Amino acid sequence: MILEEFDKNQSxxxxAFDIIKPVExxxxxxxxxxxxxxxxxLLNELGAVQITSIYTANMENPVYKANYRGIEVALFMSSVGAPACVGAIEELFAMGTEKLILFGTCGVLDASISECSVIIPDRAMRDEGTSFHYAPSSDEIAVNPKYIDLFTDxxxxxxxxxxxxxxxxxDAVYRETRDKVNMRKEQGCICVDMECSAVxxxxxxxxxxxxxxxxAADNLDAEEWDARSLSNETNPLEKDKIATLAMELAVAIMDVESNV
Incomplete structure (x- = not known):
């Protein structure tokens, strides 16, 4: 199959670095x-200021900088879907960042996982196309190999x-059929997203x-799909807490790295 034609050449x-220059x-x-x-x-709470933009394909995506508990953090909104998300991150790396914390909603495949609960993936099933251009063909890929213990603390x-x-x-949000959902559950998946394996x-x-x-947002583990807290405006305070957790992890990571 064509997705087995992985080329390990870094160039x-x-x-991204051909069109994106490092930002001082x-x-x-x-x-x-x-x-x-x-x-x-989050931008309003931190008083973030725009420092540059990402120009992935047909849109401008502003990039901001803020100070949080003594560290400088770049902030940007990721695009939904593996190709656009990965392309933007490539440009971010070309600008000069070394580490990224990325968070977003997922659909749950286990109804017992409550709304807005944090889910930390440790493996991802590669049912998308982008990852096969970055890693040899396989059904799964390891996720978050380094900072899980730091985050759970x-x-x-x-x-x-x-x-x-x-x-x-x-890749195909409207092709998550009942048979596929049941099969993924049997294979050990607890949630579904559109970017993780590619990232x-x-x-x-x-x-x-x-x-x-x-x-956790919408529930696929039911007779009918349940949107629950999928809408951006639903449970804003809970989602603000999630954003704060991401910022706290940024501080913890930089503290650990500064002591290495």
Missing amino acids: AVLN GFPKIAVSCFARFTFDR ILDKHGCKYHTGKVWTT AALAQFREKEIFHFFY
Whole structure:
């Protein structure tokens, strides 16, 4: 199959660094999410200022900088879907960041996982196309190899419920059939998203640190699909807490790295 034609060459005909130049003083760590409402509230809370933009394909995506508990953090909103998400992260790395914390919603495949609970993927099923350009063909890929314990310590301190497990990453949100959902559950998946396996492959290929986690939104583990808290405007305070957890992890990571 064509997706088995992995080329390990680090250099492509067009590379992000061919069109994106390093930004002087760019923060070494970045935080990003997919929800406009949550992202705008985070920008306002931190008094973030725009420092540059990402120009992935047909849109401008502003990149901001903020100071949080003594560290500088780059902030940008990720695009939904593996190709656009990975392309933007490539440009972010070209600008100068070294580490990324990425968070967003996922659909749950286990109805017992409550709304807005944190889910930390440790493996991802590669039911998308982008990852196969960054890693050899396989059904699954490891996710978050480095900072899970650091993040769970933060979650425990804040009294946050969380689950760790395998995510099903798919490109086709309207092709999550009942048979596929049941099959993925049997294969051990507890949730579904559209970017994780591709982001994990990018991190592995570029040798960068990306920590990717979710908060539970819609429920696919029912006779009929249940949107629950999928809407951006639903449970805003709970989602603000999720954003704060991401910022706290950024501080913890930079503290650990400064002591290495």
